[in-house]
Amino acid sequence: MKIRLASPLQPDSIVDGEGIRTVIWTQGCKHHCTGCHNAGTWNFEDGFEVTTDEVKKELSLLKGQQGITLSGGDPLFQAKACTEIAKYAKEIGLDVWCYTGFTFERLLQNKDALELLKYVDVLVDGPFILKERSLNIDFRGSRNQRIIDVKASLEAQKPILIEKYQGERIVENKIYRPQNVFI
Numbered sequence: 132m133k134i135r136l137a138s139p140l141q142p143d144s145i146v147d148g149e150g151i152r153t154v155i156w157t158q159g160c161k162h163h164c165t166g167c168h169n170a171g172t173w174n175f176e177d178g179f180e181v182t183t184d185e186v187k188k189e190l191s192l193l194k195g196q197q198g199i200t201l202s203g204g205d206p207l208f209q210a211k212a213c214t215e216i217a218k219y220a221k222e223i224g225l226d227v228w229c230y231t232g233f234t235f236e237r238l239l240q241n242k243d244a245l246e247l248l249k250y251v252d253v254l255v256d257g258p259f260i261l262k263e264r265s266l267n268i269d270f271r272g273s274r275n276q277r278i279i280d281v282k283a284s285l286e287a288q289k290p291i292l293i294e295k296y297q298g299e300r301i302v303e304n305k306i307y308r309p310q311n312v313f314i
């Protein structure tokens with residue numbers, strides 16, 4: 132199966148989810164959020180195609196990674212290919228985070244999305260909303276986005292947020308930590 136990527140796999144990220152992670156930057160996004168810092172990933176014709184087997188081979192050679200992060204772009208526009216990659220990541224002991232501009236509730240209504248979510252541990256959902264932007268929240272760009280425990284949420288059929296990532300931090304009234312502002 133083919134997947135269109137925006138850039139090569141990026142190992143050793145510490146801002147795209149918990150721990151040291153390899154980010155898979157998918158190409159293509161229809162959400163077109165105002166203020167998106169990654170507008171170069173919107174066009175579904177840009178980037179380059181690789182096979183999912185090539186991505187899996189690369190993942191098999193990684194060292195010292197806690198997991199993978201599916202980002203973009205929006206990985207949900209290539210849900211089937213991402214499912215194959217996420218399933219493989221789980222098989223080799225990596226955990227899986229996924230960023231999307233869709234809400235969890237919306238994904239519950241889509242068969243392909245549900246298949247992908249079976250292999251996702253943590254979903255960061257919702258569009259980037261410029262007026263909700265904050266540099267003091269963990270692993271997301273705007274306050275409306277939620278960091279979701281996928282397994283618990285699928286069981287409950289509603290989003291269950293991961294408590295430790297909630298809230299907004301201010302240290303001595305200074306912004307002290309750059310954050311992922313992609314989705």
Ligand code: SF4
Binds near residue numbers: 168172203258
């Ligand atoms: S912020 Fe994310 S969901 Fe929104 S347009 Fe950019 S890549 Fe797409």
